[in-house]
Amino acid sequence: MKVVKSSVVLAVLFVAGLGIYVLLGAYSIGADVPHSGLVFSLLSTVRDRGVSAGARAISVPADLDSPQRLSDGAGQYAAMCSQCHLAPGYESSEIWKGLYPQPPRLARVIDLTPAEVFWVVKHGLKFSGMPAWGKSHSDAEIWDITAFVLKLPHLTAAQYKDVVAHAPPDTDMMTMPAPADGKQ
Numbered sequence: 001m002k003v004v005k006s007s008v009v010l011a012v013l014f015v016a017g018l019g020i021y022v023l024l025g026a027y028s029i030g031a032d033v034p035h036s037g038l039v040f041s042l043l044s045t046v047r048d049r050g051v052s053a054g055a056r057a058i059s060v061p062a063d064l065d066s067p068q069r070l071s072d073g074a075g076q077y078a079a080m081c082s083q084c085h086l087a088p089g090y091e092s093s094e095i096w097k098g099l100y101p102q103p104p105r106l107a108r109v110i111d112l113t114p115a116e117v118f119w120v121v122k123h124g125l126k127f128s129g130m131p132a133w134g135k136s137h138s139d140a141e142i143w144d145i146t147a148f149v150l151k152l153p154h155l156t157a158a159q160y161k162d163v164v165a166h167a168p169p170d171t172d173m174m175t176m177p178a179p180a181d182g183k184q
């Protein structure tokens, strides 16, 4: 009985201490200071488990390797993803340097399944800067992007440039309102 009582007291003290620590703003929330090891591994586990649970029911289209999908995905990737995730031949960017967690360089290695890539691109990842592209794109478009992401580690810098140069442009990216006087 004594052991149970002491455990309850310890648990209450721990939660109270944690609450005070949080309310004092003592945890460094700036993106230029890394998480503590404990918080980092907790968040990584939450992310990995959430992604694989989310991807479980997703079925992958049979034509993921089709040239049309890859070409459509290339234009979207260059416009929407490359500044954060870089690309073959692009080693850094201003935004990539400042983000925490740092976006993985998708051209180097991807250890996610196609369904997991689709899930992450569609739903995004909380507390990371990874947007939920499903809010602005159809599933078909997200499969195009997924197809291209899976292809990225196999492309040289010259092949990347070439496929992007021939891809349909992403016309819905940053449409600027025309100035009121009609001048461009």
Ligand code: HEC
Pocket: 047, 076, 077, 080, 081, 082, 084, 085, 099, 100, 101, 102, 103, 104, 110, 111, 112, 117, 120, 121, 125, 128, 129, 130, 131, 133, 145, 149
């Ligand atoms: C504003 C920056 C930003 C943009 C733009 C962005 N991402 Fe991300 N993305 C991130 C960050 C940061 C992470 C890492 C999150 C983490 O580690 O918890 C991430 C994670 C991912 C992952 C998971 C990688 C892995 O190995 O776990 C994939 C896949 C991904 N992004 C694809 C994309 C695609 C495709 C696009 C464009 C449609 C895109 N992202 C646009 C910031 C961005």
